[in-house]
Amino acid sequence: xxxxxxxxxxxxxxxxxxxxxxxxxxxxxxxxxxxxxxxxxxxxxxxxxxxxxxxxxxxxxxxxxxxxxxxxxxxxxxxxxxxxxxxxxxxxxxxxxxxxxxxxxxxxxxxxxxxxxxxxxxxxxxxxxxxxxxxxxxxxxxxxxxxxxxxxxxxxxxxxxxxxxxxxxxxxxxxxxxxxxxxxxxxxxxxxxxxxxxxxxxxxxxxxxxxxxxxxxxxxxxxxxxxxxxxxxxxxxxxxxxxxxxxxxxxxxxxxxxxxxxxxxxxxxxxxxxxxxxxxxxxxxxxxxxxxxxxxxxxxxxxxxxxxxxxxxxxxxxxxxxxxxxxxxxxxxxxxxxxxxxxxxxxxxxxxxxxxxxxxxxxxxxxxxxxxxxxxxxxxxxxxxxxxxxxxxxxxxxxxxxxxxxxxxxxxxxxxxxxxxxxxxxxxxxxxxxxxxxxxxxxxxxxxxxxxxxxxxxxxxxxxxxxxxxxxxxxxxxxxxxxxxxxxxxxxxxxxxxxxxxxxxxxxxxxxxxxxxxxxxxxxxxxxxxxxxxxxxxxxxxxxxxxxxxxxxxxxxxxxxxxxxxxxxxxxxxxxxxxxxxxxxxxxxxxxxxxxxxxxxxxxxxxxxxxxxxxxxxxxxxxxxxxxxxxxxxxxxxxxxxxxxxxxxxxxxxxxxxxxxxxxxxxxxxxxxxxxxxxxxxxxxxxxxxxxxxxxxxxxxxxxxxxxxxxxxxxxxxxxxxxxxxxxxxxxxxxxxxxxxxxxxxxxxxxxxxxxxxxxxxxxxxxxxxxxxxxxxxxxxxxxxxxxxxxxxxxxxxxxxxxxxxxxxxxxxxxxxxxxxxxxxxxxxxxxxxxxxxxxxxxxxxxxxxxxxxxxxxxxxxxxxxxxxxxxxxxxxxxxxxxx
RNA sequence: GGAGGCAUAGCUCAGUUGGUAGAGUACCUGCUUGACGUGCAGGUGGUCACAGGUUCAAGUCCUGUUGCCUUCACCA
Numbered sequence: 020x021x022x023x024x025x026x027x028x029x030x031x032x033x034x035x036x037x038x039x040x041x042x043x044x045x046x047x048x049x050x051x052x053x054x055x056x057x058x059x060x061x062x063x064x065x066x067x068x069x070x071x072x073x074x075x076x077x078x079x080x081x082x083x084x085x086x087x088x089x090x091x092x093x094x095x096x097x098x099x100x101x102x103x104x105x106x107x108x109x110x111x112x113x114x115x116x117x118x119x120x121x122x123x124x125x126x127x128x129x130x131x132x133x134x135x136x137x138x139x140x141x142x143x144x145x146x147x148x149x150x151x152x153x154x155x156x157x158x159x160x161x162x163x164x165x166x167x168x169x170x171x172x173x174x175x176x177x178x179x180x181x182x183x184x185x186x187x188x189x190x191x192x193x194x195x196x197x198x199x200x201x202x203x204x205x206x207x208x209x210x211x212x213x214x215x216x217x218x219x220x221x222x223x224x225x226x227x228x229x230x231x232x233x234x235x236x237x238x239x240x241x242x243x244x245x246x247x248x249x250x251x252x253x254x255x256x257x258x259x260x261x262x263x264x265x266x267x268x269x270x271x272x273x274x275x276x277x278x279x280x281x282x283x284x285x286x287x288x289x290x291x292x293x294x295x296x297x298x299x300x301x302x303x304x305x306x307x308x309x310x311x312x313x314x315x316x317x318x319x320x321x322x323x324x325x326x327x328x329x330x331x332x333x334x335x336x337x338x339x340x341x342x343x344x345x346x347x348x349x350x351x352x353x354x355x356x357x358x359x360x361x362x363x364x365x366x367x368x369x370x371x372x373x374x375x376x377x378x379x380x381x382x383x384x385x386x387x388x389x390x391x392x393x394x395x396x397x398x399x400x401x402x403x404x405x406x407x408x409x410x411x412x413x414x415x416x417x418x419x420x421x422x423x424x425x426x427x428x429x430x431x432x433x434x435x436x437x438x439x440x441x442x443x444x445x446x447x448x449x450x451x452x453x454x455x456x457x458x459x460x461x462x463x464x465x466x467x468x469x470x471x472x473x474x475x476x477x478x479x480x481x482x483x484x485x486x487x488x489x490x491x492x493x494x495x496x497x498x499x500x501x502x503x504x505x506x507x508x509x510x511x512x513x514x515x516x517x518x519x520x521x522x523x524x525x526x527x528x529x530x531x532x533x534x535x536x537x538x539x540x541x542x543x544x545x546x547x548x549x550x551x552x553x554x555x556x557x558x559x560x561x562x563x564x565x566x567x568x569x570x571x572x573x574x575x576x577x578x579x580x581x582x583x584x585x586x587x588x589x590x591x592x593x594x595x596x597x598x599x600x601x602x603x604x605x606x607x608x609x610x611x612x613x614x615x616x617x618x619x620x621x622x623x624x625x626x627x628x629x630x631x632x633x634x635x636x637x638x639x640x641x642x643x644x645x646x647x648x649x650x651x652x653x654x655x656x657x658x659x660x661x662x663x664x665x666x667x668x669x670x671x672x673x674x675x676x677x678x679x680x681x682x683x684x685x686x687x688x689x690x691x692x693x694x695x696x697x698x699x700x701x702x703x704x705x706x707x708x709x710x711x712x713x714x715x716x717x718x719x720x721x722x723x724x725x726x727x728x729x730x731x732x733x734x735x736x737x738x739x740x741x742x743x744x745x746x747x748x749x750x751x752x753x754x755x756x757x758x759x760x761x762x763x764x765x766x767x768x769x770x771x772x773x774x775x776x777x778x779x780x781x782x783x784x785x786x787x788x789x790x791x792x793x794x795x796x797x798x799x800x801x802x803x804x805x806x807x808x809x810x811x812x813x814x815x816x817x818x819x820x821x822x823x824x825x826x827x828x829x830x831x832x833x834x835x836x837x838x839x840x841x842x843x844x845x846x847x848x849x850x851x852x853x854x855x856x857x858x859x860x861x862x863x864x865x866x867x868x869x870x871x872x873x874x875x876x877x878x879x880x881x882x883x884x885x886x887x888x889x890x891x892x893x894x895x896x897x898x899x900x901x902x903x
Numbered sequence: 904g905g906a907g908g909c910a911u912a913g914c915u916c917a918g919u920u921g922g923u924a925g926a927g928u929a930c931c932u933g934c935u936u937g938a939c940g941u942g943c944a945g946g947u948g949g950u951c952a953c954a955g956g957u958u959c960a961a962g963u964c965c966u967g968u969u970g971c972c973u974u975c976a977c978c979a
Contacts (some may be wrong), residue, residue, distance in 0.1 A: 289951030604938035
């Protein structure tokens, strides 16, 4: 034993010092070592946009639990950390910061902007990684990566070029989601559809060559300027006669056809639809079917362009107002309604998205999606909890091509070069000076960068050196599990899977573990606007990382959201206090060198010792099973209950009389057991609460310098003492039942009583004989007499019946006979109803015939026990009656 | 409209091959018992949302209903 522990556990100093020690000893680092089995996790790289939130803390804690467990089990565990450049989010932050200085991107130019971005990355990248230190994460910091590292950028180029050559990446004019605020295209997955109330305006166009009108409704009147058709359903009787005729769009006097397309629903709106192929995805499809012209009326900032005639230069919403006014003047406005509709909104800046046709780069998804679906179907990819698998398959089955070009500067620049002379596009890794077709030097690189998820899709292998064939890649890939929040299933998880299948020919991880969101005490999402966010660093400061980790993990099952509130932190902090004091208690009792040399293999163990040894052995197995099936909440619950309930409240109390008696021949057996079990309990707890367990472990163990590299307790059949477990459970029942009796008779705790145990047989008599000392102290007895008959017991003794014995307390005249009768009658009633229930079951032929044998036998055994107890209670009652 | 989740003790939640419901917290009663009052002992409290079904047996499986939530798609 190295040192005494302070009276109170000081998490601040312990946590900081311990983490420094782990770092300086390089415990987290894993080298390629073919003699050991690897266990690899790559971290979901947090964005460098700011600080970590409590959700990151949950995510990291789960990974750390897995990594630490496997490391202790002897795997070569490697957790690769890193950060993501988060192109659009980071660029927005920098632009904001610049705006405060009154500078814009255009003012300073691309190179200067990138310089600022790298400086930002340096600053915030550091802060974020430091926060992982605070949490206790055992990441291999030597392997830290960043999505715009040289190596990872090379991987991005490699993939782009390979995909381009294969025809999986193409450039095309397609309708994209355009953010007029960020002035970039964004992918479908980045669009939030927010419900809101909006106008629904009805207008009419005059039908050429008639004096009739055709009316329609729209939520975006300004797009009328880009209309190139009116569509009706081919089966719609009221419009059939108009199909083939034309109408003239007022204001711009464009003549457009009335076409028939089954896309139009007859009973929605007026049954006629304006078709605007340049600004609506459905209309674009209709337009393609009917070869309609595409007229783009919008500028990048959401204002209207020269195609909008008189409205050129107006913002989209101003134009909308003016157009409604104009139509009203012309008598072509019909009516307006208010409707609920969902509006496509950019999730990063909440600006309303404008769909518009742009020349962009896309990844063709049809060929990539198939293999990603197959690996889920054939269970090569296992998703936990299973229900997210449905979301995964549904998305892949309905996937559209992925728009990957972004009109941003911060990110991987698209390696495409355009020839001004022959228009040829050269795609190449290295900077291109000559057009590969016409050798012209009049060539320019694409200004755009790639979607940030393009690089993170490669993360599990690009971080290990791909496209080079490194030893690391060969050894650590594929990783073992991906742990992430379920909101990035589409953005990231799916894309990693198909990228890895394409380039590594295997899944990047066999398991995906999704966790839920952390909510506040009222179940609300944490958000900046509500101000209900919780800063993990504050919690660590006040309660310690261990208490935070425990709070994040306990009482939660995979994939479910979790409420986070003060009371839970308090409860878990109390647990820290509990184990700290258990450790102190233990250390206090080791007094001599001989004490410290005590070892369970050399000592003469009692039933109590074997009981707790057997229990920790079993719990170790159960905990591992839970962890391996990702039931982390259940795993930690088992350790918590074992330590608090079985080890502290029972074992320590049982063993005290032996510890305090220097001449007790089994004192050292108790010490050895106390230590062995506690050390193993600390090991089981270590993945969840790394700091306090390290501090305690190193205080107890002289020959090991850290718990994190100590050997995990694997289940050992030779420590499985089932008989002793049963024995001690029986004694515990006896103690509990005496305590109940004492309390019901208002016997003060300090008052010691004599207890006589009447055992059913020799075995039980011996058990009580052997357990006398601690049974007496737990039951508050001054003396315990064990016998197998009723000799010397007065009829007025208070009795309590357990399975296998009757316990008597000779209170004499102190006891109120009536009250005692009531107590026994109640007990009798309870037993009778139990017996009745079991009898009913056993008389049921179906039960006997169909239930498992073990279940039937269990019930039979219970019945015998209960009947025996009932007989005894009836005997006690009749004696009391005789006294009356 | 499609898909999914949740509904269990006052509150927050566990409960993985179906076999008589658990924890934390709150509340009540005792207790400074030589680790811990951030503690110990004992206790109150649940027809497991509702209605059916399968089964010898259902909180657990199936169907439907209601309420809350999430997500995808659409919304001229």
